[in-house]
Amino acid sequence: MMPNLPMQAVPPDWPGGYWWHWLFFSILLIAFVVIMVMGAIWIERRGMGRMQSRLGPNRTGPFGLLQPVADAIKVLLKENIVPDSADKLVHWLAPVIAFAPVMMIFAVVPFQNGALLADLNIGILYVVAVSSVATLGVFMAGWGSSNKYSLLGAMRNVAAVVSYEMPLVLAIVGVVLVAGSLSMNDIVLAQDIPFILLQPLGFLLFFTAGCAEINRSPFDLMEADSELVAGFHTEYSGMKFAMFYLVEYAEAIAISAIITTLFLGGWRGPVLPPWLWFIVKIFIVFFFMVWTRTTLPRVRIDQLMALAWKFLFPLALINLFITAIQVLVWPDALPWGLIIVNIAIMVILVVVWSKFFKLGWGRLEV
Amino acid sequence: MLANYGLIGLFFIIVALFSLSMPIIPIVLRYLKIVPSHPGPVKNSTFECGVETIGKTWVQFNFHYYFYALVFLAIDVLVVFLYPWAVQLRQLGLFSFFAVLVLVFIVVIGYVYAWKKKVLEWK
Numbered sequence: 001m002m003p004n005l006p007m008q009a010v011p012p013d014w015p016g017g018y019w020w021h022w023l024f025f026s027i028l029l030i031a032f033v034v035i036m037v038m039g040a041i042w043i044e045r046r047g048m049g050r051m052q053s054r055l056g057p058n059r060t061g062p063f064g065l066l067q068p069v070a071d072a073i074k075v076l077l078k079e080n081i082v083p084d085s086a087d088k089l090v091h092w093l094a095p096v097i098a099f100a101p102v103m104m105i106f107a108v109v110p111f112q113n114g115a116l117l118a119d120l121n122i123g124i125l126y127v128v129a130v131s132s133v134a135t136l137g138v139f140m141a142g143w144g145s146s147n148k149y150s151l152l153g154a155m156r157n158v159a160a161v162v163s164y165e166m167p168l169v170l171a172i173v174g175v176v177l178v179a180g181s182l183s184m185n186d187i188v189l190a191q192d193i194p195f196i197l198l199q200p201l202g203f204l205l206f207f208t209a210g211c212a213e214i215n216r217s218p219f220d221l222m223e224a225d226s227e228l229v230a231g232f233h234t235e236y237s238g239m240k241f242a243m244f245y246l247v248e249y250a251e252a253i254a255i256s257a258i259i260t261t262l263f264l265g266g267w268r269g270p271v272l273p274p275w276l277w278f279i280v281k282i283f284i285v286f287f288f289m290v291w292t293r294t295t296l297p298r299v300r301i302d303q304l305m306a307l308a309w310k311f312l313f314p315l316a317l318i319n320l321f322i323t324a325i326q327v328l329v330w331p332d333a334l335p336w337g338l339i340i341v342n343i344a345i346m347v348i349l350v351v352v353w354s355k356f357f358k359l360g361w362g363r364l365e366v
Numbered sequence: 367m368l369a370n371y372g373l374i375g376l377f378f379i380i381v382a383l384f385s386l387s388m389p390i391i392p393i394v395l396r397y398l399k400i401v402p403s404h405p406g407p408v409k410n411s412t413f414e415c416g417v418e419t420i421g422k423t424w425v426q427f428n429f430h431y432y433f434y435a436l437v438f439l440a441i442d443v444l445v446v447f448l449y450p451w452a453v454q455l456r457q458l459g460l461f462s463f464f465a466v467l468v469l470v471f472i473v474v475i476g477y478v479y480a481w482k483k484k485v486l487e488w489k
Contacts, residue, residue: 022373026380079402080392084410085423092389099385100378107377117377118370125449126374146423147412159431162438169445176452234413238401239392243385302488305434309486313441313477317470320448324455324463331456 025117029106036282037249038068043283044249044290051294075245078238083146086235090144095236095243098137102250104130109257110185112267112274123184124176127258128169131213134251135161138232141244145235153231156221156301163308164212164219170316171206174199174323175262178334188266196263197339201319201346203263205312207288210259212308214251217293221301256285310356315349433485437477444473 042065049056057064082091108123110116120126135158142154176182178198179190196203212219223231233244260266260281267274269281299307322345326334395401412419451458451466480486 018369018373022376025373026377029377030380030384076392077395077401078392079404080396081405081409083412084407085412085419095389096382096385099388100381103381103385104374104378107374118373120370120374143424145412147414148419148423149413151423155431159434162431162435166438166441166445169442170448173445173448173452176449177455180453180456182449182453229413229415240389243388305486305488309434309437310481317474321467321470324452324466327455328460328463 022117025107029117030103033103033106033250033253034246036253036279037246038072039283040249040253040286041068041071043287044293047287047290048294051291072242075242076239080238080240081235083235085146087144087146090140091235092144092240094137094141094144095240095247096137097140098134098247099243099250101130101133101137102247102254105254106257108184109254109261110188110266111278113189114185115275116185119183119185122182124172124182124187124258124262127184128172131251131254132161132165134247137247141236142232145232147235149228149230150232150234153221153223153228153234156228157215157232159301160212160215160219160221160304160308163305164209164312167205167308167312167316168209168213170313170320171199171202171209172262174202174316174319177320177323177327184261184266188261188268191265191268192333193336193339194263194265198334198342199263199319199323200343201315201349202323203259204346204350205316205319206259206263209308209312210255211289211292212304214248214255216252216289218296218299219304220298221304252286252289253282256282256289259285311353315353318349430488433480437480437485440473440476444470 045067046056046058046064057067060066060070082088105127107117108120108126110119138157139154142150142152142157145151175187175195178195179187181187181190211217215221215223221227223233228234233241236244257278260278264281264285266281267278269277272280322342326338330338392401396403412423447469448466451462455462
């Protein structure tokens with residue numbers, strides 16, 4: 001499943017210059033996203049199958065590897081059904097608007113030292129800004145379908161994204177404090193100790209908020225099958241449905257790539273070539289997302305909002321100031337000993353803050 | 367540095383063309399008689415669980431995220447101020463730390479007030 005990326009041939013100042021760099025990386029990124037999405041779908045379906053004591057798709061190709069390809073061809077040849085009452089233009093544009101920003105995220109993700117489309121000095125801020133636009137596509141889909149389930153699903157999505165945006169960006173600020181730069185490449189270069197060890201609480205917050213932001217399973221209320229049929233894409237079929245499917249997995253890959261870059265040391269690693277490390281780490285993070293999906297039941301909407309506003313956000317603020325103090329005390333490089341301290345802080349904070357919550361049968365009150 | 371933003375803009379053109387082309391492919395295939403197209407009044411009706419949809423969808427209904435959106439707005443603006451501070455913390459030193467502490471404290475007062483007023487409850 002791994003794309004053959006001739007990364008060694010791409011220093012930042014590639015011979016032939018600007019235009020070749022643009023052409024090469026544009027094609028590479030699109031191919032990368034499509035192939036990674038196929039890999040992710042395969043991992044998700046096979047992994048979930050194994051975790052649920054069944055086989056998963058195993059007939060198309062060796063180990064069912066060609067299943068995503070078969071699905072793509074099938075869905076391409078399906079009839080395109082648009083409801084009569086739908087807002088046709090909005091309905092048609094929604095998947096396009098949802099897909100484009102997800103692709104744009106990958107423009108600043110480094111595959112190797114300096115091997116990225118554009119090394120923006122505001123890299124991670126750009127990611128935060130661009131990734132929010134995908135929500136607009138989802139809301140357009142819900143609105144344009146003229147279906148009550150779709151509209152409710154889209155509304156829920158907006159509410160969830162708005163709520164989980166803050167712990168997400170605050171967790172990023174923690175990383176930026178330690179790295180001292182917003183550029184994705186510099187953040188990777190700063191990670192002599194992977195930030196997952198120096199920022200365990202930040203990682204936990206980012207992972208949870210990231211899962212909620214892209215509506216992965218414990219938080220997938222916008223397409224809760226038992227309540228809303230299929231949520232915002234109830235009225236979609238054929239290729240436009242496939243695009244939403246693609247967006248969902250491309251977002252998961254994007255979040256995995258950002259987690260890899262911010263917390264797991266990006267492309268850094270021994271023996272293997274850097275781009276391969278990067279892809280392996282993305283798949284490891286994605287596998288954890290699949291694992292949480294199969295393990296945890298779906299939360300209720302009030303629990304979803306309470307988790308964001310009453311649990312993740314205060315912890316993110318505390319994490320921010322603890323990190324700031326540590327950076328001020330050790331301005332050059334954080335010492336190894338801090339790893340144990342930070343993990344202890346994380347455990348204490350999470351346990352103590354959880355005591356405020358009465359989870360379980362009743363409504364959640366704080 | 368500006369050249370990098372040019373790359374982003376050019377990449378956006380490619381991405382826009384790519385994502386626009388994807389829904390267009392089935393339209394082309396439909397004219398080639400590969401993708402079927404047999405619309406009907408029942409098939410094109412809005413999906414509902416067994417009955418026909420009652421009333422319009424685009425009506426006003428009460429959905430409780432307006433308060434969240436207001437609190438979100440205040441906090442999101444705060445976070446935008448935190449980013450440049452986070453980059454330069456080592457140069458700015460302890461004074462900036464306390465300055466940001468005061469800034470965050472002011473916003474947190476509003477946040478605690480919203481919590482106590484039960485604005486953060488999803489009803």
